[in-house]
Amino acid sequence: MAGTKEIRTKIKSVQNTRKITKAMEMVAASKMRKAQERMRAARPYAEKMRTLAAHISHANPEYRHPFLVERDTVKRAGMIIVTTDKGLCGAMNSNLLRAALAHFKKLKDDGEEVDVCCIGGKGLAAMQRLGANVVSHVTPLGDSPKLDDLIGAVKIMLDGYNEDKFDRVDLFYTRFLNTMKQEPLQEQLLPLSGDHLGAPEGSWDYIYEPDAEAILNMALKRYIETLIFQSVAENMASEQSARMVAMKSASDNAASLIDELTLVYNKSRQAAITQELSEIVGGAAAV
Amino acid sequence: MNDTIQIDVVSAEEEIFSGKAEFVVLPGESGDLGIYPKHAPLITSIKAGPVRIKVPDVEKEDHIFVAGGILEVQPSIVTVLADTAIRAEDLDEERAVEARKKAEEALEKAASKQEIASVEAELAMLKAQLAMIRREGK
Numbered sequence: 001m002a003g004t005k006e007i008r009t010k011i012k013s014v015q016n017t018r019k020i021t022k023a024m025e026m027v028a029a030s031k032m033r034k035a036q037e038r039m040r041a042a043r044p045y046a047e048k049m050r051t052l053a054a055h056i057s058h059a060n061p062e063y064r065h066p067f068l069v070e071r072d073t074v075k076r077a078g079m080i081i082v083t084t085d086k087g088l089c090g091a092m093n094s095n096l097l098r099a100a101l102a103h104f105k106k107l108k109d110d111g112e113e114v115d116v117c118c119i120g121g122k123g124l125a126a127m128q129r130l131g132a133n134v135v136s137h138v139t140p141l142g143d144s145p146k147l148d149d150l151i152g153a154v155k156i157m158l159d160g161y162n163e164d165k166f167d168r169v170d171l172f173y174t175r176f177l178n179t180m181k182q183e184p185l186q187e188q189l190l191p192l193s194g195d196h197l198g199a200p201e202g203s204w205d206y207i208y209e210p211d212a213e214a215i216l217n218m219a220l221k222r223y224i225e226t227l228i229f230q231s232v233a234e235n236m237a238s239e240q241s242a243r244m245v246a247m248k249s250a251s252d253n254a255a256s257l258i259d260e261l262t263l264v265y266n267k268s269r270q271a272a273i274t275q276e277l278s279e280i281v282g283g284a285a286a287v
Numbered sequence: 288m289n290d291t292i293q294i295d296v297v298s299a300e301e302e303i304f305s306g307k308a309e310f311v312v313l314p315g316e317s318g319d320l321g322i323y324p325k326h327a328p329l330i331t332s333i334k335a336g337p338v339r340i341k342v343p344d345v346e347k348e349d350h351i352f353v354a355g356g357i358l359e360v361q362p363s364i365v366t367v368l369a370d371t372a373i374r375a376e377d378l379d380e381e382r383a384v385e386a387r388k389k390a391e392e393a394l395e396k397a398a399s400k401q402e403i404a405s406v407e408a409e410l411a412m413l414k415a416q417l418a419m420i421r422r423e424g425k
Contacts, residue, residue: 044302048295048366052359056330209331210317218332219357222368226299 004272007265011258018254024088025247031143032179032240038144039176039233046230053223056216057192059205063212066162067220070191074167076113078157079104080189080228082173082235083123085140089243092174093122096184100172103186104132115166117157119150119232135160145236147229154228158221161190173231174238180245182238187231189224292324293364294340296351298372303351304340311365312339313358314415322360329360335415337375337422338367350375352419354412373416380420387413 057068081100083093100123107114118124118137127134136153138145160166169190174182208215291307313320314336333356340349356369390413394406 041301042299044295045297045299045368048297048368052330052357052366052368055359055361205328207327207329207331209315209329215330215332215357219330222357229299 004265004268007261007268011261011265014254014257014261018251018258021247021250021254025244025251028240028244028247032237032244035237035240039237042230042233046226049223049226052219053192056219063216065216065220067190067192071167074112076115076166077107078115078117078160078166078169080117080119080154080157080169080171081123081127082171082231083118083120084235084239085121087122088246089239090246092182092238092242096172096174097123097126099184099186103170115160117153119153120235141232145232147225150228150232151225154224158224171227171231173235176234176237176241179241182242189227192220290324291343292322295365296338296367296369296372298369303369303372303374304349307343309341309343311341313367314338314353315358322365325362326360328362331358332356333358333367335412337419350419352378352416375419378416378420380417383413383416383420387417
């Protein structure tokens, strides 16, 4: 009977799809473990660095580093967008890009120029489609990105800030909460304000050795580098987790589709047998 | 006197040490720094060398090797943001000697100023590592 053969081919193709999604799920699971370890290992350093930056921003040194000075007018803004290189990882990239786009539109509506630095292929493609001015990008990231690879692209943004080309730089990345949950996050990279870093009340006064300028230059540069590196590590861990979850649900969907199709197939097979039987019986009765 | 100070040594790779100590000695940019509790707030850069931490009620000092970084001191907290930090017991003399040989060879071959600078920095770090291993050995 027609139909059974088609259903059989359909089942086969869904089974093949399931094999692929299952394999991708397992690859993502093993990569996820490594990415999470890397991210966890880097967290204490990043957190200490953040506290240090918060303290510095509240201190009153004789030297004010340009990164610490709030500017009155914002004419040109920079955005650093961290996304994944590859797709098939659920809504993670689209959630992040939605947040980034909202910020982008808001800046444009306020009549500001926006320059974008993209880390990761998905963000780059989206921003280029949008016609944004992409000044630098890092792609592909690979599985374990090194700081050296990222610094070049980010340095363009920092130099732009130092040369007064930008008055503000924001960082967008996906923060890893747990395997099931990741959230898009916007963080103001420059100027560095102590308020959103959660600096303690009161003013701080440090002894700077050898002098405030050298130390602040070094510390703040390192702070930015650490923040970028950490955001990429979080993005990686989020990517692999999101992909694993997405592939798991795809495999589960495929499995239930196969069950349904098998049911339909068996029904139609039995219908065919019943029909054949009744035809034979009917034919015998007629004789 | 059981005054203690909270010490945190973290490197980009991992958290190396976190706990209370009676005092700590660090390789500051302009000479070694000894820090006791209630030290005045201080921020400085540190160079490659050993960090010695005296933990209360333990005779032997904890030794950690750092390859440079930033030091932040507050009256009750000392934070070391190390570029690379290795516990003394994980240091391996043979490996350090071999790495130094390689770095010296690289220095001869290095062409650009930037390369020379980076190799020299590595050499300085390895020398400090070796010095620490040898002191430990005695």
